[in-house]
Amino acid sequence: xxxxxxxxxxxxxxxxxxxxxxxxxxxxxxxxxxxxxxxxxxxxxxxxxxxxxxxxxxxxxxxxxxxxxxxxxxxxxxxxxxxxxxxxxxxxxxxxxxxxxxxxxxxxxxxxxxxxxxxxxxxxxxxxxxxxxxxxxxxxxxxxxxxxxxxxxxxxxxxxxxxxxxxxxxxxxxxxxxxxxxxxxxxxxxxxxxxxxxxxxxxxxxxxxxxxxxxxxxxxxxxxxxxxxxxxxxxxxxxxxxxxxxxxxxxxxxxxxxxxxxxxxxxxxxxxxxxxxxxxxxxxxxxxxxxxxxxxxxxxxxxxxxxxxxxxxxxxxxxxxxxxxxxxxxxxxxxxxxxxxxxxxxxxxxxxxxxxxxxxxxxxxxxxxxxxxxxxxxxxxxxxxxxxxxxxxxxxxxxxxxxxxxxxxxxxxxxxxxxxxxxxxxxxxxxxxxxxxxxxxxxxxxxxxxxxxxxxxxxxxxxxxxxxxxxxxxxxxxxxxxxxxxxxxxxxxxxxxxxxxxxxxxxxxxxxxxxxxxxxxxxxxxxxxxxxxxxxxxxxxxxxxxxxxxxxx
Amino acid sequence: xxxxxxxxxxxxxxxxxxxxxxxxxxxxxxxxxxxxxxxxxxxxxxxxxxxxxxxxxxxxxxxxxxxxxxxxxxxxxxxxxxxxxxxxxxxxxxxxxxxxxxxxxxxxxxxxxxxxxxxxxxxxxxxxxxxxxxxxxxxxxxxxxxxxxxxxxxxxxxxxxxxxxxxxxxxxxxxxxxxxxxxxxxxxxxxxxxxxxxxxxxxxxxxxxxxxxxxxxxxxxxxxxxxxxxxxxxxxxxxxxxxxxxxxxx
Amino acid sequence: xxxxxxxxxxxxxxxxxxxxxxxxxxxxxxxxxxxxxxxxxxxxxxxxxxxxxxxxxxxxxxxxxxxxxxxxxxxxxxxxxxxxxxxxxxxxxxxxxxxxxxxxxxxxxx
Numbered sequence: 048x049x050x051x052x053x054x055x056x057x058x059x060x061x062x063x064x065x066x067x068x069x070x071x072x073x074x075x076x077x078x079x080x081x082x083x084x085x086x087x088x089x090x091x092x093x094x095x096x097x098x099x100x101x102x103x104x105x106x107x108x109x110x111x112x113x114x115x116x117x118x119x120x121x122x123x124x125x126x127x128x129x130x131x132x133x134x135x136x137x138x139x140x141x142x143x144x145x146x147x148x149x150x151x152x153x154x155x156x157x158x159x160x161x162x163x164x165x166x167x168x169x170x171x172x173x174x175x176x177x178x179x180x181x182x183x184x185x186x187x188x189x190x191x192x193x194x195x196x197x198x199x200x201x202x203x204x205x206x207x208x209x210x211x212x213x214x215x216x217x218x219x220x221x222x223x224x225x226x227x228x229x230x231x232x233x234x235x236x237x238x239x240x241x242x243x244x245x246x247x248x249x250x251x252x253x254x255x256x257x258x259x260x261x262x263x264x265x266x267x268x269x270x271x272x273x274x275x276x277x278x279x280x281x282x283x284x285x286x287x288x289x290x291x292x293x294x295x296x297x298x299x300x301x302x303x304x305x306x307x308x309x310x311x312x313x314x315x316x317x318x319x320x321x322x323x324x325x326x327x328x329x330x331x332x333x334x335x336x337x338x339x340x341x342x343x344x345x346x347x348x349x350x351x352x353x354x355x356x357x358x359x360x361x362x363x364x365x366x367x368x369x370x371x372x373x374x375x376x377x378x379x380x381x382x383x384x385x386x387x388x389x390x391x392x393x394x395x396x397x398x399x400x401x402x403x404x405x406x407x408x409x410x411x412x413x414x415x416x417x418x419x420x421x422x423x424x425x426x427x428x429x430x431x432x433x434x435x436x437x438x439x440x441x442x443x444x445x446x447x448x449x450x451x452x453x454x455x456x457x458x459x460x461x462x463x464x465x466x467x468x469x470x471x472x473x474x475x476x477x478x479x480x481x482x483x484x485x486x487x488x489x490x491x492x493x494x495x496x497x498x499x500x501x502x503x504x505x506x507x508x509x510x511x512x513x514x515x516x517x518x519x520x521x522x523x524x525x526x527x528x529x530x531x532x533x534x535x536x537x538x539x540x541x542x543x544x545x546x547x548x549x550x551x552x553x554x555x556x557x558x559x560x561x562x563x564x565x566x567x568x569x570x571x572x573x574x575x576x577x578x579x580x581x582x583x584x585x586x587x588x589x590x591x592x593x594x595x596x597x598x599x600x
Numbered sequence: 601x602x603x604x605x606x607x608x609x610x611x612x613x614x615x616x617x618x619x620x621x622x623x624x625x626x627x628x629x630x631x632x633x634x635x636x637x638x639x640x641x642x643x644x645x646x647x648x649x650x651x652x653x654x655x656x657x658x659x660x661x662x663x664x665x666x667x668x669x670x671x672x673x674x675x676x677x678x679x680x681x682x683x684x685x686x687x688x689x690x691x692x693x694x695x696x697x698x699x700x701x702x703x704x705x706x707x708x709x710x711x712x713x714x715x716x717x718x719x720x721x722x723x724x725x726x727x728x729x730x731x732x733x734x735x736x737x738x739x740x741x742x743x744x745x746x747x748x749x750x751x752x753x754x755x756x757x758x759x760x761x762x763x764x765x766x767x768x769x770x771x772x773x774x775x776x777x778x779x780x781x782x783x784x785x786x787x788x789x790x791x792x793x794x795x796x797x798x799x800x801x802x803x804x805x806x807x808x809x810x811x812x813x814x815x816x817x818x819x820x821x822x823x824x825x826x827x828x829x830x831x832x833x834x835x836x837x838x839x840x841x842x843x844x845x846x847x848x849x850x
Numbered sequence: 851x852x853x854x855x856x857x858x859x860x861x862x863x864x865x866x867x868x869x870x871x872x873x874x875x876x877x878x879x880x881x882x883x884x885x886x887x888x889x890x891x892x893x894x895x896x897x898x899x900x901x902x903x904x905x906x907x908x909x910x911x912x913x914x915x916x917x918x919x920x921x922x923x924x925x926x927x928x929x930x931x932x933x934x935x936x937x938x939x940x941x942x943x944x945x946x947x948x949x950x951x952x953x954x955x956x957x958x959x960x
């Protein structure tokens with residue numbers, strides 16, 4: 048594939064700009080006490096990667112155990128702890144903060160033409176809270192783990208286990224506040240700090256996506272916080288709020304928990320969708336089809352996402368009427384997501400498509416997220432959900448949307464904005480290889496799990512009937528390939544920091560204010576406040592800019 | 601230093617003189633900073649609404665399920681202390697609002713006085729709460745700590761229950777009074793925690809206000825804290841209505 | 851630093867310049883005190899199902915007075931009012947939809 052839009056400066060003379068946010072100050076304290084949103088983003092990127100690999104190692108252990116039908120690799124209790132920590136770490140310490148805390152933090156001020164987020168100190172506090180929660184989670188693992196599943200379902204978590212529910216709950220609570228403060232910062236920044244001329248409908252769709260996700264972060268996370276507080280009170284003092292013998296209802300916990308945890312999945316996916324909008328436009332050289340529809344559908348996903356939580360509770364004992372209502376509402380929430388897929392597809396139509404790594408991940412996203420989303424419809428339909436819930440079908444569904452969708456979007460974003468963040472290009476060939484390996488590995492890992500689910504293999508079990516083994520072996524083999532696919536970026540991205548080609552301001556020839564300044568950017572982002580005088584994704588404007596540059600030389 | 605950087609330096613210094621010291625450099629001007637921080641406090645209050653929302657949800661469910669238990673249990677709370685506390689907080693909201701007015705009209709001593717009154721009223725609230733909690737501890741109405749059902753099984757020998765003419769509850773309904781008290785302590789405890797944090801910040805503000813920090817044009821800290829304080833008052837308005845005033849007719 | 855025109859760019863909304871008079875605060879204070887007295891008095895009356903309705907109505911009135919006047923929302927931007935409305939709405943969704951499950955359980959299986 049020789050067609051590429053990459054346009055790098057002459058490598059014999061190009062240098063990383065001497066003055067940039069990385070070189071501005073040196074020393075550990077200048078990083079640990081920074082208010083610069085870009086440095087905080089890098090801090091997050093490093094810590095997120097660390098937790099991702101811990102969560103990934105736990106996933107590896109799960110797949111190793113499931114190679115054989117017997118629970119022979121580890122004790123079943125240990126297996127319970129492994130999948131619980133895998134879920135807790137991957138959700139609270141990787142997926143929820145992934146794009147917002149790294150790419151969102153780095154890019155939102157630049158995309159709106161501001162010097163920083165509205166509350167830089169709160170931003171730094173967010174990172175410290177994240178690290179504190181993460182360290183507590185690691186401590187929990189060392190102290191013996193917790194085996195309730197990441198969902199902490201009562202009354203198991205309150206009355207029947209002796210494991211570290213409280214410390215894990217506390218870790219999630221602290222991480223929740225990190226998330227709340229990030230979302231709060233984004234909302235205030237996007238409302239109050241846009242540059243002159245940057246109206247709402249000239250914002251990049253990445254910003255719209257983060258705005259919608261931030262609304263969810265701010266309104267939903269406190270509810271899971273109080274749920275965790277109540278679990279703590281139940282476990283320590285025995286207040287009885289979830290205890291049937293004292294008149295409590297265990298299902299109340301689930302209502303409060305899923306009131307957050309369903310919007311949480313939209314918190315996880317919306318920023319990824321924002322990345323996809325940016326990447327797909329750049330690599331089709333076309334504005335996103337139906338900008339308004341995509342912007343409004345982001346907000347619609349956020350709003351409707353609040354009304355559907357009990358579809359995680361269909362079999363738990365809620366009333367049939369609640370099942371009916373929540374099932375109907377779940378059908379509704381699928382619509383805005385589908386609208387986005389359609390709009391991205393129409394963006395591709397008659398575009399000049401090239402296949403650089405971010406675009407490969409984007410194609411992967413579109414296919415895998417669509418499959419994951421469609422299988423969600425089977426789960427939202429209460430009749431089929433009764434058979435499919437708590438089986439591997441659910442596991443496959445959420446891994447398709449979260450890993451096939453969100454993680455691919457995260458990788459697309461990291462690759463897309465790597466030149467901006469570091470001033471260097473990653474090596475294209477090996478990164479394309481890694482993307483393909485990831486895609487293949489992913490499908491081998493998780494597609495068999497749909498079949499296993501429909502055949503009836505339950506989730507969260509260390510052992511299973513022997514007739515399921517062949518599919519499980521497929522899945523584990525795929526996981527190995529997937530692991531290679533995730534390891535490669537770490538290696539070549541770190542390599543590129545020293546040896547990558549100098550990227551220049553705008554290697555992708557993208558629109559967007561962040562691409563109109565140097566790579567890596569200055570600490571204050573812009574030398575003077577930019578004035579926004581064109582629409583988003585205006586490639587004609589970009590052409591005129593280039594002509595002006597050439598003319599002035 | 602080359603000429604161009606010297607010029608840039610001079611220009612930056614001149615620009616600095618127009619900016620108050622409290623203007624953070626990522627903001628264009630003071631209005632933007634005040635507006636943004638005010639909006640940020642409102643968003644934070646949204647998170648607080650949802651945080652307490654979970655507790656209110658639990659309360660409403662169990663009150664619906666165990667109404668007789670909730671009625672009897674609520675009679676164990678002294679409505680006089682509760683009313684007094686409500687008035688204390690309402691007054692403290694008034695003094696806080698007056699404090700903001702003093703800051704806006706640059707009345708330094710007035711501001712310190714108002715913050716001081718708010719501080720004292722806040723402490724008074726906590727003092728009354730301590731008395732109330734003490735009463736509950738004495739009568740073993742704290743869930744998980746030798747919770748006693750006697751007041752509900754045998755209201756004749758309980759002054760508070762007798763005052764309202766309560767009938768003895770059946771045993772299972774009497775057990776559900778523990779749920780009421782769980783929620784009572786969880787909700788008022790969470791509220792009290794927010795009060796303690798607020799009083800702490802008030803102390804800090806009084807100290808800074810005395811030095812004139814808030815009466816030279818930069819009122820946002822006082823204003824935004826005021827929002828927090830009023831919010832905590834609003835939570836109590838609902839807690840009072842829901843926990844104390846379920847039904848006190850004989 | 852931004853350029854010379856940096857100052858002019860940001861147009862503030864909201865209550866930056868409107869100072870609420872103490873008279874308003876005193877009036878609201880008295881309204882709140884009267885509301886408190888009313889709600890306590892009402893709780894001693896036998897009004898059946900209307901007891902909680904009246905208690906909540908008075909509480910909501912008091913809350914609205916605090917929000918509008920003590921918290922300056924009446925003098926604030928539309929954005930502030932929208933923010934308050936969003937919070938109240940989400941709270942009602944949480945409480946309402948959860949309660950709907952609990953109440954409809956008693957309706958039996960269709």
